[in-house]
Amino acid sequence: MTGPHPDLPALGRRGFVAALVGGAAAGAATGAGVARLSAPDVTLTEGPPVGATVLAGRGIDPTGTDDSTTALQRLVDTAGEGAALWLPAGLYLVDGLVLAPGQSLAGPLARSYTGTAGHGARLRARTPGQREPVLTVGANGRLSDLTVSGNGRNQPAVRPGGFLVVVERVTMVEGSVGYDADYTSGNVLSDCQIHENGTGIANLVDSLVQTTAINANDGDGVALGPGANDNVFQGLKIEWNAGHGLQAFQAEHNLVVGGIVDRNGRTGLRFVECGHSAVVGSVLRRNGRLAQGSDDDCHIFQQDCTGLVVTGVVTNSGGDDDGGGYASPAVAVRRRGGRDLVLTGNDLTGRTGSAVDDDGSQTALLNAGVAGVQTASGTRVRVGTADLVVDPAASASAAFDLGPSSRDDAGTAYRLLVVARDRGSGARTAAEAVLLVSRDDGDAEVAVGALADRIGSGAAERFSLRATVSGNGGELAVTLGNAGAVPVQVRLELT
Structure with a gap:
């Protein structure tokens, strides 16, 4: 029988329960060549x-x-x-x-x-x-x-x-x-x-x-259609389904608490046009195993939801239990539109690519404690910091993860605060520059404003500032040069 997702490869099986055959190769019959184990016969009184x-x-x-x-x-x-x-x-x-x-x-x-x-x-x-x-x-x-x-x-x-x-x-x-x-x-x-x-x-x-x-x-482990509202899913083990672990479409007031969502073929959790729902304290592992290169290659997918909260989630990536198969997912969280979304207090390290694939609508609080642009109703939270020691007549660099830039918009401005301590005199200064990251049809670009004193003086004369950005605008590299005669201890803070 062909399942609800005929475009996907065949269903895998848990390594400790059944043998995985050929990494669930595409086109194989469902469960073909798979040894199944069931509970032994027992005498019950x-x-x-x-x-x-x-x-x-x-x-x-x-x-x-x-x-x-x-x-x-x-x-x-x-x-x-x-x-x-x-x-x-x-x-x-x-x-x-x-x-x-x-x-x-x-x-x-x-x-x-x-x-x-x-x-x-x-x-x-x-x-x-x-x-x-x-x-x-x-x-x-x-x-x-x-x-x-x-x-x-x-x-x-x-x-x-x-x-x-x-x-x-x-x-x-x-x-x-x-x-x-x-x-x-x-x-x-x-x-x-x-x-x-x-x-x-x-x-x-x-x-x-x-x-x-x-x-x-x-297909899906749990499927919620329009109007499938007001449910609690607590402490579930949702794993090795060929579709999504849990998929909700136009459903409201659903709560996922705890549990482990592991090695599902598509997303671990997918919410489309849903309202006022939450995921709290769950473990998401290796989801998207049959979705390489698609939007479903992620732990959590959100599209056009209102009031979705994700907090206290722990993630991990990897292949099948025997080490084979596609190491998934590429992205921890993929977001398309929506408003009043809250994603905070999560471990999003369990992915092979970006933590968050965001469409740039900036209507949410993105995950505090994870590198990348974070906004709350347009109010910027700190992107990251870096501590450097810059020797005389030398330079040092730091990298910041911004998340991919949107095309053809006005661009995004960042403030770079440079706090410096002269290792000779002990004098401290603070200066600031504005960086503008933008992207049109080609690669992203970054423009660097003048370094202006905020506390103390002479920053523009002592320091040179350069910046480069990756093609998609997701990674920013900042290089600070020291024209002085003694080493300088520097903290860079990007907001």
Whole structure:
């Protein structure tokens, strides 16, 4: 089956769980040549709670050979709303099972990180042609400890049939969507395994997902469409999905707290036309593994959002677990438009290129503590400092990371403060020059203004000042010459 991103190479697998083949070469079949490991068969002594309806008997086949749909559904319907249901260990083929409001369904634990568990209670879609969900959980219902599997990734594994559904320790695998919330609200997912689906989780509203692994899906780990608002994602492991780790489009008031977002094919986190959302305290690693050279080759992508806050994020770059594959990402954060954006207090060192690919709209506070231009509603924060010792009749240089310049605008002015201490007399002076960086059709250019005294005198006579800028305007080199007779201790500060 071709996933939602047919233009991307095939899905990779975690090195400690499965063998990576050929660095996920483009055009290979999904999972081709990949050894899958699942949890070993175990003997479980767990039994049904007192008063539960046990789903067993005539017409119910726990060997996964015959169709169990009719007999299972009859017992579910007979139990009525609010009933506790127990599915014994085994594999049950169904054409779609629907729970009544308030019912809870549990069974012996069946859990896997990849593949499908060979133990515990398992429901599976009987045929690839089925389009209805394998299991629909009624409003105010609860699902615990089962594995629910699609067939050929052609139908959702689990779908809530109403508000306030709780899903805990459930494995959802081989569905078109692992958990298809279908814009219902009040969902709570805890300690689940959601892997090897078309998409992991889709279109939650007013919901909470916590301590859940979402991995190895053909498309996005989490996909939020227009109106999928007011969700909390806490402590998730979102990794090795072929699409984005989490993608949100025209969704508002979503919060990502903690968790690890690692080695996804496209971006780790992608927000487009979203509002008033935040990413706090997450670890982003090696995202963009299948997106080399595209805008998705980054940890975080933002386009035309309002009020997006990213803080306390830690990043890292690299290849596959075995050292192969594309070392990604090129960029930590890529920004296209938007307003009232806050990016502060992050470690953005986990990239092979620029920390921030910014379109120059300057409507945000860029990351304090990371080299590069930083603005807050047009108010400049310090770009960087450099400490030099300049010998007599010699010069010394310092480099500053500005971030790429925009083309065909008025340019950007910087103030260079030169604070000097004469190592002979101990006298201190301060002088200032303005630098103008601009870029039209060709390479960027820098113009250097005169060095003017601010404290003390004689800076223009003692010091010479030159500057060069890289072709894209992102790197500025400043050279200061000392015409005096004694060494000078100098601090350069660029704002």
